[in-house]
Amino acid sequence: MKVCIIYGSESGNSERAVKAIAKTWQGSNFEIGEIMEGATAAVRGFAALAEQYDFLVVATSSNGEGDPPFNFHPFLKALYAADDAGEKPLTGCGFAVLGFGCSHFDTFQNCPRLTDKLLADLGAIRAVSREECDDSDEDHTKQAKAKWGDAVLKVLQSGKIPSAHVGDWADACTQNGATILDKHDDMLVAAAQGAPSVPLLVFGALAVAAAGVAVSKFAALTGEVAV
Numbered sequence: 001m002k003v004c005i006i007y008g009s010e011s012g013n014s015e016r017a018v019k020a021i022a023k024t025w026q027g028s029n030f031e032i033g034e035i036m037e038g039a040t041a042a043v044r045g046f047a048a049l050a051e052q053y054d055f056l057v058v059a060t061s062s063n064g065e066g067d068p069p070f071n072f073h074p075f076l077k078a079l080y081a082a083d084d085a086g087e088k089p090l091t092g093c094g095f096a097v098l099g100f101g102c103s104h105f106d107t108f109q110n111c112p113r114l115t116d117k118l119l120a121d122l123g124a125i126r127a128v129s130r131e132e133c134d135d136s137d138e139d140h141t142k143q144a145k146a147k148w149g150d151a152v153l154k155v156l157q158s159g160k161i162p163s164a165h166v167g168d169w170a171d172a173c174t175q176n177g178a179t180i181l182d183k184h185d186d187m188l189v190a191a192a193q194g195a196p197s198v199p200l201l202v203f204g205a206l207a208v209a210a211a212g213v214a215v216s217k218f219a220a221l222t223g224e225v226a227v
């Protein structure tokens with residue numbers, strides 16, 4: 001079975017964790033193909049992912065008020081768009097979500113929960129129940145990562161994707177109730193805003209150039225040589 005690892009991570013926590021867990025996965029029935037951020041996976045597209053991979057391992061945190069991390073935003077947006085269109089492009093794929101967050105936030109685990117729900121809505125089979133890692137409970141997080149990593153490895157080693165979902169997204173909620181704050185409109189607003197305007201880009205380029213000149217002048221003054 002071919003596996004793709006997709007992550008969303010604002011400060012590197014989810015990324016580091018899933019990479020460390022995946023490093024421990026050994027077996028002959030599966031092969032880890034690529035590890036990519038959600039933004040890259042969104043550009044690849046669900047159809048291409050499903051053609052190339054049998055299993056999607058997804059680790060993401062929540063940021064802002066239950067928003068996706070910057071490098072996962074396009075992936076969540078694409079999940080919503082496919083769901084809106086009634087598409088099931090991930091039929092035949094298995095998946096497992098590992099969530100990161102902090103239970104001090106009312107929107108605890110919002111992005112992982114949304115991701116877990118939408119992946120199933122798009123036809124993928126939840127092969128392992130989501131685990132919710134909590135910054136404010138180190139012991140629980142350690143156990144959750146180990147439990148989830150072992151469960152995913154078991155499925156990968158079996159070489160088979162279960163024929164039915166292992167539970168529902170709501171079953172795996174550990175804190176703040178089985179709630180999701182719908183981010184549909186936020187995704188659309190961000191999409192409508194689109195890329196930064198041309199004047200902003202020009203201003204950004206000028207600022208970078210000015211900073212470069214200032215640094216080289218300073219280096220000349222101090223006799224520092226760039227390597």
Ligand SMILES: Cc1cc2nc3c(=O)[nH]c(=O)nc-3n(C[C@H](O)[C@H](O)[C@H](O)COP(=O)(O)O)c2cc1C
Binds near residue numbers: 014061063067110
């Ligand atoms: C500004 C900010 C907003 C956050 N918002 C949420 C949130 O809405 N829900 C949640 O569960 N955790 C929230 N968190 C906690 C992060 O998800 C948590 O620290 C996580 O481990 C970060 O993982 P990452 O580095 O992979 O993004 C927030 C953290 C910060 C700094």
